[in-house]
Amino acid sequence: MTEPKNTLERVLAVLEVFTEERLEWTGEELMEELGYSRPTLYRYLKTLKDAGFLISRPNAGFTLGPKVVEMDYLMRKSDPLILAGHDYLTQLAQRFSCTALLVRWYGNRLLCVDSVSSTTNPISSYPRGRPMPLGRGAISRSILAFLPKRRLLPLITNSLDDFKAVGLGESIDDVLQTLKSVRKAGYATAYGEVTPGVVGIAAPVFDAGRTPVGSICITIKGSLVSGTLIDEISGYVRQAAVEITGSITRDRDIHNLTL
Incomplete structure (x- = not known):
């Protein structure tokens, strides 16, 4: 993965790690994968959760959220x-x-x-x-x-x-x-x-x-x-x-x- 250069790229990089082979990530795994500090990562995760791009389960990891489906619907129409x-x-x-x-x-x-x-x-x-x-x-x-x-x-x-x-x-x-x-x-x-x-x-x-x-x-x-x-x-x-x-x-x- 190319090293993100700015805040927006760093936030988007969180979404990029979700693949068919890896649908769920814990916070610890994301920190290791992306190299972000804990405060930075959890700030990004909160932003993405509030926007609906991610969801989380208690004592589990993060997965993609309903905003992705909403945007898919809009893409089909545009x-x-x-x-x-x-x-x-x-x-x-x-x-x-x-x-x-x-x-x-x-x-x-x-x-x-x-x-x-x-x-x-x-x-x-x-x-x-x-x-x-x-x-x-x-x-x-x-x-x-x-x-x-x-x-x-x-x-x-x-x-x-x-x-x-x-x-x-x-x-x-x-x-x-x-x-x-x-x-x-x-x-x-x-x-x-x-x-x-x-x-x-x-x-x-x-x-x-x-x-x-x-x-x-x-x-x-x-x-x-x-x-x-x-x-x-x-x-x-x-x-x-x-x-x-x-x-x-x-x-x-x-x-x-x-x-």
């Missing part, structure tokens, strides 16, 4: 990616027996923010809210392929073992060549890299500055698809990504004109 993309998820799920997902790219993380499924028992290793791996899957490659090289190289270096494991190359140059092919095609395909037996087909969504902000993806059982159907699905996914990008860009332009 995130431009969700607002522009939800109808496309519905259309894709109606056309194919699949799960259609919107994934947002923030910091160096991939997070599913919306999904629609037309299967009775959807198979997904990464439901809404669970961070996805950078070195595996169509969603990751659909975004990484469009990042500037100066930002991309550290990410490849950190996830090179994952790229090797799924056969994308033994070196950074090999992975760059693979991503170049994705960039040329405008979409990425992966077979069982994230969820066994599932094919992923994803295309990037951009902001007005042509920076990838997310991805739209279809995941479908490998037994249901052939090469021809994958080509058909990829066309619909790419078109949806283009139209979502256009909607986000138009909304931003309209907003700027009204300021």
Whole structure:
């Protein structure tokens, strides 16, 4: 973890330690993990508890609080990616027996923010809210392929073992060549890299500055698809990504004109 530099960063660092692997922390454990003094830590914990970001139980530890759920509800109603993309998820799920997902790219993380499924028992290793791996899957490659090289190289270096494991190359140059092919095609395909037996087909969504902000993806059982159907699905996914990008860009332009 990068050493926090100011009070706000230090408070946010308390929230950052909560992960799927570690959902509860005691005060003593937080002091050891973060290196804060007892008075400082408990001042931050009180602030976060009063705001609803944390809750605590007697003789137990701290966990995330209801404010997180409240903000999630507000995000669903305000995130431009969700607002522009939800109808496309519905259309894709109606056309194919699949799960259609919107994934947002923030910091160096991939997070599913919306999904629609037309299967009775959807198979997904990464439901809404669970961070996805950078070195595996169509969603990751659909975004990484469009990042500037100066930002991309550290990410490849950190996830090179994952790229090797799924056969994308033994070196950074090999992975760059693979991503170049994705960039040329405008979409990425992966077979069982994230969820066994599932094919992923994803295309990037951009902001007005042509920076990838997310991805739209279809995941479908490998037994249901052939090469021809994958080509058909990829066309619909790419078109949806283009139209979502256009909607986000138009909304931003309209907003700027009204300021």
